[in-house]
Amino acid sequence: MKVFDYAEVQARISPARALSLLTSALKSGFEPADDPARSITPVPAGQILSMPAAIPGWAGAKIIGLAPGNTDLPRIDGTYVLFDGPTLQLKAVIDGVALTNIRTPAVSALAATKLLAPGVVDKMVVFGTGPQGVGHARALADLRSVRDCVLVGRDTEKAEAAVAELASMGITARVGSAPDAKDADVIVCATSAGSPLFEAADVRDDVCVLAIGSHETDRREVPSALMSRALVVVEDVSTALREAGDVVMAIEDGSIAESDLHTLKGLVLEEVEVDYTKPRVFKGTGMSWEDLAVAVGMME
Missing domain, CATH: 3.40.50.720 (NAD(P)-binding Rossmann-like Domain)
Incomplete structure (x- = not known):
């Protein structure tokens, strides 16, 4: 299993690369209408969002915490877990904020x-x-x-x-x-x-x-x-x-x-x-x- 922090995500995925990856997904036959709806769970400090998905060959989920009251700390934090599609074996844990800020x-x-x-x-x-x-x-x-x-x-x-x-x-x-x-x-x-x-x-x-x-x-x-x-x-x-x-x-x-x-x-x-x-x-x-x-x- 690989672990990628904020800096690594920013360094490895340029805007042009991200655009290419999104285009490839849409041209692969994947239908966005089949994407699961995000789950929003209220908690005392704000909300926890869960966003699972599957595209050909891969599956994963982003878990994000939203805390509107944070002042000295970020309002948004989270992580992404990436699985191999056919076996659902965990392949990577990725900084969720960096991923959001790029995609x-x-x-x-x-x-x-x-x-x-x-x-x-x-x-x-x-x-x-x-x-x-x-x-x-x-x-x-x-x-x-x-x-x-x-x-x-x-x-x-x-x-x-x-x-x-x-x-x-x-x-x-x-x-x-x-x-x-x-x-x-x-x-x-x-x-x-x-x-x-x-x-x-x-x-x-x-x-x-x-x-x-x-x-x-x-x-x-x-x-x-x-x-x-x-x-x-x-x-x-x-x-x-x-x-x-x-x-x-x-x-x-x-x-x-x-x-x-x-x-x-x-x-x-x-x-x-x-x-x-x-x-x-x-x-x-x-x-x-x-x-x-x-x-x-x-x-x-």
Whole structure:
């Protein structure tokens, strides 16, 4: 059995490698709709999440603890256990936070490979200055040449720290504010916000939005008015209806219908026609198969 810590996961799985692993899983015949739903168990300090999955040749599960009250300690901690698929013999224990911080931006980047028009991204605005905000900026900079990368957060010091972290990776970024979204080509929503981060009328008609901030049905980062005129892509329809507030609330207020939703697998297999002149929205909540697909890369 192998054990991989945070640094090893970060060093061995680049954004491009994670994207390739996810693509391979989707093209292997695996159906995301068959992925087990995550189990959320309330405990006194917060929640424990269990996310098991199986793809051809492999099985595994991520166990994550969420403690909202933590101040001096991380709010999220956890581990991933990887099994051989045919025998269910334990093969590896992997840092769960590192895996999450890599696979979530990689899923968004996978959607972005199809949702972004060819060429340079003139301006990308990232709402959120935590690991997911930084991870998305890194993943998209790896995918496209980004002329202007702007990070927006509630805490200026944290935003400046995130810009410095990106600089250490060779990525130039700057601290901005919400109005920067008005002329953005790409908007990344990676926050804990419960209400929309911007008004639909304040962003471009051809904007691409990648929203991954929550997996709760009563929270959203994208306004319904934008969803109503956008191509909306989700990881899986049933999962989105169960966990994606951006989707659930837009359906409830009549802005979109379930039939308007397209899947990430359909996008990757080029079964979805993309109109780059209208808004494109990818709403991700995170699925168990994604962790497993990336975890397998640690064994290669």
